[in-house]
Structures are given as structure tokens and as C-alpha cells.
Amino acid sequence: MNSHLVWDGDPMASLLGRLGEWCARHGRLVLALWITLAVALTAGTLVFGRPTSNDVSIPGTDAQRAHELMRDGFGPGYDPGGSVQLVLYSPDGPLIAKERKRAVEDAMAEIRRLPHVVQIDGPYRAGGLAANLEIGVIGVRLSGHDQDKVAETTAQISAAAEPVRRAGIEAVPANSGTPADKEIKSGASEIIGVICALLVLLFAFGTLVAALVPIFTAGISLGVGLGVIGLLGHLVDVPKQAPVMASMIGLGVGIDYALFLLSRHRKLLADGVPVHESVRRTASGAGGAVLFAGGTVVIALSALLLAGFPLLRTLGWLTGISVICAVLTSLTLVPALLGILGHRVNALRLPLSGTRRDAAHAAGSGWSRLGVWVAGRPWRVLAITAVVLGGLAAPALGLRLGPIDEGYADRGQPERRAYELMETGFGPGVNGPLLVVGEPAAPVRASDPPAPVVAELGDRLADLPGVAHVAPAKVNDSGRAVLVQVVPEYAPSDPRAADLVHEVRSMDVPGMRLHVGGKVAGMTDASDRIAERTPTVIGVVVLLSALLLLLAFRAPLVAIKAALMNLISLGAAFGALAIVFSFGIGSHLVGLDPPVSASASYVATVFFTVPIDSYVPVMLFAVLFGLSMDYEVFLLTSVRQAYLRSGDNRRAVAEGLGATGRVITSAALIMVAVFVAFIAYPDPVVKVFGVGLAVAIAVDATIIRGLLVPATMVLLGRLNWWCPPWLDRLLPNISVAEHADDEPEPAPEPVLAGSRG
Known part of the structure; x- marks a missing residue:
């Protein structure tokens, strides 16, 4: 059967074959367009920035309702991202010493001058100092700030605390998030991965030019994908993990897809097929396999839209962008490069490459x-x-x-240092307090002693097993919301902390509807929704x-x-x-x-x-x-x-x-x-x-x-x-596999044990 008839009978293979051949014949144009696109998108992210945000809110959950009540009832300073803590550690003596206390007060005065600071809670309040008097906490509440720039705000607050550092006191900014919330900056991992991939390609192909084609293609694909993801940060909440996940997946599939196409093309060239015809056959056959393979990855990632977790949903489709870019560059840029290079794709053979073909045959x-x-x-x-x-x-x-939790973060990060100091001074649960928000059936007033329903809420919470401390209740101005901070005996990552969240929610306090917010409650709701x-x-x-x-x-x-x-x-x-x-x-x-x-x-x-x-x-x-x-x-x-x-x-x-x-x-x-x-x-x-x-x-x-x-x-x-x-x-x-006549004549039939299948 004539192979052209098979292509004509398969519209997809025919289309991919024509696309690949066109790209091979107009290789320089295709190459210029991809390079221009990658440079433009990269420049765009440098000029306009690539904002990221780990919005872990889950609409419809109890933790989300608690956060909304805190924001509406007590102001933005009580909303997640509305406060910053500075952990103080004095290794040379207690913080209550006169000189150190003066330094702490000077630092608080500097912080108070910063924009968006509306309240400062010093360490010399109830619960602000550890029992050893060497560890304390400065709480800073903010309003009107950009919650997508909490890291920059935290850095400003930390810098303003320089007076305590001059007094020999360590001041470390804490963060109420998790290691997953921190910005993941690109490092040497991508470079190491590319170098390892290049070594594998050199061994597989035996020529430097052939080995560089998949690397170059994946680099262009990754540049375009990361540029798109970076600019999308101005339109949607882009999780901080998205760039690294896109790099990890996009780099791997980008090199692999180009490898499959290049291997097929070089085999056809070795069989004497002309360059453009070889590219056409490669694009129609192996190109179809690449299209379906990439499609399965995108479909799998798209299914995360059903996970019920906005962060996971966004992370899924953003990572899929890198896969789509890898498929597009494989189907267009790779044929363009193959058309430009022609038989020079086998140029710059490595030393001992004379035996490479024999080695490849032996491997096969x-x-x-x-x-x-x-x-x-x-x-x-x-x-x-x-x-x-x-x-x-x-x-x-x-x-x-x-x-x-932050106890597993990198030991050199300030968040982990703050976590460890807080755990040493106040116990493990202080790093993940439960924020219990009550909705009274009838308005209550802030009073001393507290209203009966408020007092009962505090007593019931204090009696729960696993509760280390219950802070005095706060009632908002309208009397429609009551806030109680509950410190568990367990670290945020301890499963018993999640059990305590469920136990608090199951409490029946007459005249009060309870909601539980905070980091532990939010992650508990996320786990339940995902499960x-x-x-x-x-x-x-x-x-x-x-x-x-x-x-x-x-x-x-x-x-x-x-x-x-x-x-x-x-x-x-x-x-x-x-x-x-x-x-x-x-x-x-x-x-x-x-x-x-x-x-x-x-x-x-x-x-x-x-x-x-x-x-x-x-x-x-x-x-x-x-x-x-x-x-x-x-x-x-x-x-x-x-x-x-x-x-x-x-x-x-x-x-x-x-x-x-x-x-x-x-x-x-x-x-x-x-x-x-x-x-x-x-x-x-x-x-x-x-x-x-x-x-x-x-x-x-x-x-x-x-x-x-x-x-x-x-x-x-x-x-x-x-x-x-x-x-x-x-x-x-x-x-994608109906092209039997695309292949050269089959090798002699191998000797198999058993009968024909």
C-alpha cells in the first residue's frame, strides 16, 4: 500500500505531516517566531513582574466562614495575612532587663511609624513572654496593605526592629503560613537537570548537534510557558508552586518529546529518506504520538479542576500550560530545526563515536x-x-x-528559626492556634466579667482535652461576633490538632454558633474536601x-x-x-x-x-x-x-x-x-x-x-x-499507529518460544 494513501485516510496524520513539512521548509521563520515569543514573554515578566499568591481559601468551608467573620467583625488585622509577628530571643539575659526593655520599646516605636501598622502588641503583655523571660513576641496588626506583598511588609517590619539587634537580641519574623506558602525561587536544580539530560542525549545520539536540539527546544518551550504563567499572575491568583512545577514537568516532557521525534527522524535519514520527506513522516507518525501523549498529561491535570481546592485547581491548569507549550514546540520548532540542519543534525560527533552506531545497534x-x-x-x-x-x-x-508546618522548613530560613523559638518558649501549639469565632443568637457586650454565653464558651474550650491555653474572649463592637484564640498542646502537623478542630466544631454551646479558623483549621478543611x-x-x-x-x-x-x-x-x-x-x-x-x-x-x-x-x-x-x-x-x-x-x-x-x-x-x-x-x-x-x-x-x-x-x-x-x-x-x-508502510522493511523474524499469537 502506498503510504500517502494512508496519510490521506487519516486527517490528523495528514495535517501533522503537512505542518511538519511546512515548518521544515520555513525553518528560519518558525525559529525566529518562537525566539521572539520567548524573549517578549520573558521581558514582559521582567517589566511587569510575575506576582504570585497562595490563596488557600476554600469557599463554603467552616474555616472560610470564620475568616470572613473575623475580617468583617474585627477588621482586616484579624484576617489571615493581616498580622505579622516578630520573635525575640535574648541569649544573654531576660528581656525584662532595663537596657533590653528600652531597646524593645525603641524597636516598637520604629515599627509604629511604618505605613499600614494599626496596632502593636508588645512582649510585656499577658502571654507575650515565655516562662524563661528570654523569648518574647511582638505582634503587629496591619490594615490597608497589599496582602499579596506580605513578604515585603514583613521585611520592612523586621528591618525596623534593628534597635533590639544592636542590644544583642535576636529578632526573627514569623509567618503564619506553611512551607508551601513560601515563594519558591528557581535555583541550580534546573541547570543540573539540563546538564544531566544533555549527558544522556550525548550518549544516546553520539553527536553534539543532535543532543542540543531537544535541549534548545525545551528551553524555548519553558521560557514561553513560564512567561505566560508569570503574566497570568496579573489576572488570576498564581500559586507560588506553579513556576517550579511548570519547570519540573515542562522541562522533562519538552526534552522527551523532542527526543522521540529526533530519534525517528535520524532513523529515516539513515535509511536514505530525503530530509523534508523524513520530517513529514516523523511529524505524521511520531508527531501524532507526541500529540496524544501530551493530551493525556493535559487531561490528567485538567481533572484537578474537580478537586474542590482552588489552589490545586489553579496549579493543575497552570502546569498544563507548560505541557501544551512542549507539545507545540515539538510539533513546529523541532521540524523547523531539523529542516534547517538537514544532515548536519549528525555533525560534531563525539570522540569514539565511530562505534556509536554499532553501540546503538547492540543496544537495540x-x-x-x-x-x-x-x-x-x-x-x-x-x-x-x-x-x-x-x-x-x-x-x-x-x-x-x-x-x-514550619518545623520542616529549611534550617537556614527565618521562618523555621521563629517556629523553633516559639515552640521552645511557648509550646508546639502556639505555632498553630485555633481561632474560634462565635456567632451569638443575640448581641452581647464586651464586659468584665464577660457575658454568660461568652464565659461558658471559654470554659467549655478550656475543658477540652488537648487544649493548652485559652485566651480571653474578644467581642466586636456590634456584639455579633466573639473571637477566642485556643492554643493546642500539639504542633500544627500533628494529626491530633486536626482532631481538636473537629471536636471544637462539634461543641454545642447554647445561644452560640461556632466556627473554627486559622492555619490548622484551613488545612483540615482542605484535607477533608480533597478526600x-x-x-x-x-x-x-x-x-x-x-x-x-x-x-x-x-x-x-x-x-x-x-x-x-x-x-x-x-x-x-x-x-x-x-x-x-x-x-x-x-x-x-x-x-x-x-x-x-x-x-x-x-x-x-x-x-x-x-x-x-x-x-x-x-x-x-x-x-x-x-x-x-x-x-x-x-x-x-x-x-x-x-x-x-x-x-x-x-x-x-x-x-x-x-x-x-x-x-x-x-x-x-x-x-x-x-x-x-x-x-x-x-x-x-x-x-x-x-x-x-x-x-x-x-x-x-x-x-x-x-x-x-x-x-x-x-x-x-x-x-x-x-x-x-x-x-x-x-x-x-x-x-496514531496505522502507518505500517512508513517503516522500512522489517528485520528477519526473531525466533520465539511458543506458537504464534
Whole structure:
């Protein structure tokens, strides 16, 4: 059959082929347009800034209602982000000494002169000094300030406290957020990831020019994606994690997609196909696989819109922007570069590259031999891999979820120092107080003694197990809101703090409706909302991804099996997270320091647990499910094309694995290198993502795609590609793997154990 007839029968492949060929023939124009776009967007973010905001509000929750009552009833200074604390520590003596007290008062006077400061609570008030008199707290309430610039306001307040520092007193600004709320600044991780990726590409291609094409393409894609995300900060609340997540995912998929296209193009050039024809075939075949692979990632991330957590929802679709940019550059910029370079894509061979082609052939033969071996004993391979994967996933049952507090932040950060000083001086619960807001049935007055209903509220709160301290109640001017600060006995990350939130909410105080706000309450509501929506997110991701695979291969069993395989690799990733963070085996190796409460024990400094924010597993699920589908699409495409040539299922599986094994392995190595590099970030949430993504991709590209998928495909035989006639008539003709004649003549049939499938 003439291959052009096949393209004409597949509108998508024909369109991608024409697009790729046009870009190759107008390469300099396409290259100039992409560079101009990347430079313009980057310049725009430099000129107009890239504002970020971690608005963790969840409409409809009890914590949100409490915050609204505090803001409306007591003013913006009582709203989250409306106050700043300075923690004082005097190592040379008590803060009540005359000279130190004068220095503290001078600092408070300087702070009072700052704009937006409406109230200052000094350390010499009830509850402002620790029992050792060496640790104290200055509370600053603000009004009329930009809550998206709390970091700048905090820095100004800290700078105004210079008089206490001259007196030998340490002054550290505290923050009521979590490590996830802090701005994550780009560092060396992206550079390390790019260098590791370049080394893998040099080994895979053997030429410097070919290795630089995916790096350059991913760089342009990342520049455009981050520029769009940065400018969107002026229109929507962009989470502070969005740029680093976009960098992590966008860099990995951008290099991988270009790698798949380049590998296909170089193979066609080696077979004597002209440059522009090779680009057209590459774009129509491998380009279609890239389009579907990127589509699965975007669909998985888009499912986070159903998570019920605004921060997670925004983080999902913003990260998807980087994936879309990676797909667009792969389908347009890569063909343009290939057209410009022509046969020079193989220029600048590395030393010893004369043996590179032989080495590549040997590597391909190695994967072919593995494919033959798996195809000859599928039941044995299936049993062994099931045991191994079950062992990797088993620790996931012990995964510890919960809010992560400043006790796990980088030891060099002022937020952690303030957290540790507060815990030492006032107990762990002071870092996460509960803000109980009561709505009286009838207005009450601020009085001494307090009104009976207010007094009963305070007494009932003080009697609860786990409550360390209850501050005097505050009644607003209208008498419609009562505010009580409750300090638990537990740190914010302790699960018992969340239990206390639920217990306070379940209290029945006659004549008073209770709401609980604050950091712990907000994270508790987020966890509850995400737990409630997680089954929906998982179901939508699995269903839509399987549907996309069905469109790509017109094979229902293949689509269902691929979804199940991805769930298995996810189990291995969560098992690794549990081992490192929930069981504490290796937590020190990923750069985390134990909280001060655990530092006294040597064992605790080596093995200590770290809670994982409740939104992280859902986000990881969406990202990993999409990324795992990438390798599934490329492997199945090759197997399907081999099957169309020979009609022999066993042979097709062996040939497909042999043809894609080296490329998929190289792509996986690049992904793993990028994700491991991000573990160096000081932010614990980024470390969790780095570990989970690296382990999942490593397992997926080796055990899953190299052993389990081929074994199950051999066992299913011709059922792999079975499709009911009625379904076949309904599906649009957009398959990515129907181009059997695109391939060169097949190699001699490998010798397989067993009969033909």
C-alpha cells in the first residue's frame, strides 16, 4: 500500500505531516517566531513582574466562614495575612532587663511609624513572654496593605526592629503560613537537570548537534510557558508552586518529546529518506504520538479542576500550560530545526563515536532479545513483576498525610528559626492556634466579667482535652461576633490538632454558633474536601485517559490495560514516598532536617517522619498518570505498526520493544535526572514531588513497559487489537499507529518460544 494513501485516510496524520513539512521548509521563520515569543514573554515578566499568591481559601468551608467573620467583625488585622509577628530571643539575659526593655520599646516605636501598622502588641503583655523571660513576641496588626506583598511588609517590619539587634537580641519574623506558602525561587536544580539530560542525549545520539536540539527546544518551550504563567499572575491568583512545577514537568516532557521525534527522524535519514520527506513522516507518525501523549498529561491535570481546592485547581491548569507549550514546540520548532540542519543534525560527533552506531545497534538488539525472552515466557514474567511491584507498593498503606508546618522548613530560613523559638518558649501549639469565632443568637457586650454565653464558651474550650491555653474572649463592637484564640498542646502537623478542630466544631454551646479558623483549621478543611473529591478526580482521569488511548489505537482492551498499568506504577511511587517520608528511611538523605523537638535523638535526626500535604497525592496522581501514558503511547505505537506488517502478535511485541526500548529508556533517564535534581530544592513539598516523580518514571520505564506490558500483550494475543464493529464505526479515524508502510522493511523474524499469537 502506498503510504500517502494512508496519510490521506487519516486527517490528523495528514495535517501533522503537512505542518511538519511546512515548518521544515520555513525553518528560519518558525525559529525566529518562537525566539521572539520567548524573549517578549520573558521581558514582559521582567517589566511587569510575575506576582504570585497562595490563596488557600476554600469557599463554603467552616474555616472560610470564620475568616470572613473575623475580617468583617474585627477588621482586616484579624484576617489571615493581616498580622505579622516578630520573635525575640535574648541569649544573654531576660528581656525584662532595663537596657533590653528600652531597646524593645525603641524597636516598637520604629515599627509604629511604618505605613499600614494599626496596632502593636508588645512582649510585656499577658502571654507575650515565655516562662524563661528570654523569648518574647511582638505582634503587629496591619490594615490597608497589599496582602499579596506580605513578604515585603514583613521585611520592612523586621528591618525596623534593628534597635533590639544592636542590644544583642535576636529578632526573627514569623509567618503564619506553611512551607508551601513560601515563594519558591528557581535555583541550580534546573541547570543540573539540563546538564544531566544533555549527558544522556550525548550518549544516546553520539553527536553534539543532535543532543542540543531537544535541549534548545525545551528551553524555548519553558521560557514561553513560564512567561505566560508569570503574566497570568496579573489576572488570576498564581500559586507560588506553579513556576517550579511548570519547570519540573515542562522541562522533562519538552526534552522527551523532542527526543522521540529526533530519534525517528535520524532513523529515516539513515535509511536514505530525503530530509523534508523524513520530517513529514516523523511529524505524521511520531508527531501524532507526541500529540496524544501530551493530551493525556493535559487531561490528567485538567481533572484537578474537580478537586474542590482552588489552589490545586489553579496549579493543575497552570502546569498544563507548560505541557501544551512542549507539545507545540515539538510539533513546529523541532521540524523547523531539523529542516534547517538537514544532515548536519549528525555533525560534531563525539570522540569514539565511530562505534556509536554499532553501540546503538547492540543496544537495540539487547532490547529485542529482552522482547523475545518476555514473549517466550509471559506467565513467568507476569508473576515475577506482580510480586516485585506488589512489594514496592505495599508501603503506600502507611502513607502519612497531614499539613506540613514550619518545623520542616529549611534550617537556614527565618521562618523555621521563629517556629523553633516559639515552640521552645511557648509550646508546639502556639505555632498553630485555633481561632474560634462565635456567632451569638443575640448581641452581647464586651464586659468584665464577660457575658454568660461568652464565659461558658471559654470554659467549655478550656475543658477540652488537648487544649493548652485559652485566651480571653474578644467581642466586636456590634456584639455579633466573639473571637477566642485556643492554643493546642500539639504542633500544627500533628494529626491530633486536626482532631481538636473537629471536636471544637462539634461543641454545642447554647445561644452560640461556632466556627473554627486559622492555619490548622484551613488545612483540615482542605484535607477533608480533597478526600471527598479524590475518587471523582481518579475516575475522571482514568476514564478520559483510557478514552484518549481508545481514540489513538481503536483497541478497548489496550486502553483499559494501559490505565491499570499506570495505576500500578503509581502504587510504586506512593510506596517510595511512604518509605522516605512516612517511615523516615532516607528523609535525611533528601536534605530534610528533623524538627527541633526530635533533634535531641540521634536516631530521630537520621530517621524522622515528614507529613505529606493532602493535596500532594492527588496532584502526583494526575501528573504521573499523564506522564506514564507517554511511554505507553510510544511503545504501543511501535507494537501496532509491527503487528500491521506481520500479523504476528508475539513477533510484534518483541519488535516493538526492541524498536522503542532504547529511546524510552533514554527519555526516562532524562525525566528521572530532571526530577532528582529538583530534590535539591529546600522546599519539602518540591522534594516530595521530586522523589515521587523520579521513582514512578524509573519503575514505569523499566518494570512496567519493559516486562509487564509486553507480557500481558503476548497473553492477550489478537485480543489486543480487537474492537467491536459498532464501536469501530463510532470512533473517528484519528489513529496514531496505522502507518505500517512508513517503516522500512522489517528485520528477519526473531525466533520465539511458543506458537504464534
